[in-house]
Amino acid sequence: MAEHPVGRVAAMSGTSVRTLHHYDRIGLLTPHARTAAGHRRYTDTDLARLRRILYYRALDFPLDEIAALLDDPDPDAHLRRQHRLLRQRRARIAALLTELEREIEARGRGVALSAAEQLEIFGTERFADLVAAARGAGDDWRAISVYGSADWREIKAEAERLIAEFAEAIAAGEPATGDRATAAAEAHRRHLERWFHDCDPERHVTVAEQYVADPRAIAEWDAVAPGYARYVHDAIVANARRQSTS
Incomplete structure (x- = not known):
């Protein structure tokens, strides 16, 4: 031996x-x-x-x-036990890796929220995908991956106030080119600039086009108020014109 x-x-x-x-x-x-x-x-x-x-x-x-x-005198028992324990460890590690990869992917898309947090705050587990789609080819977005759940709750609350302001202007019969609507449009532009990306009036008009570019998006926005998508678009365009002549 x-x-x-x-x-x-x-x-x-x-x-x-x-x-x-x-x-x-x-x-x-x-x-x-x-x-x-x-x-x-x-x-x-x-x-x-x-x-x-x-x-x-x-x-x-x-x-x-x-x-x-x-x-334990049974060598096969050792092997079976070690095999079982190693498989259990591998499963735990795989689960941890999956969670880490999801977080890395979410941060890469610009949202540091878990799927559960996205669902709780925005009603969808795929909010990060929506943000990624909105970012498009733009390279001047804020470092929004640093935003925590409190930030996103504030962003959502602010956005909901803006949506309500447009909807109330429509209900009051205010024209999209009027003072109330263009003030809401300017608040919308500042909201985007504060939280997401540089948004001068010219770029804001580009954002406005997204409200009326897709029939599905129009239908979703018009569920807020009749004609909502076109109204917001026209208010943003009117505000940009005001800004360019002021």
């Missing part, structure tokens, strides 16, 4: 001589052979036991529990 000196065993196993000496002192791994001078020599049987010890150590088992587990 081959015999291996402690230094070689340490190198082969990726552990240290000091650790092997400690395992010997506590009776966890006592080499089966010694030289005439009393130096430790490890047999293949010892190496097999060391391999099982290192598996359990990798699973964060304390040494006293490892000793008890190794007293």
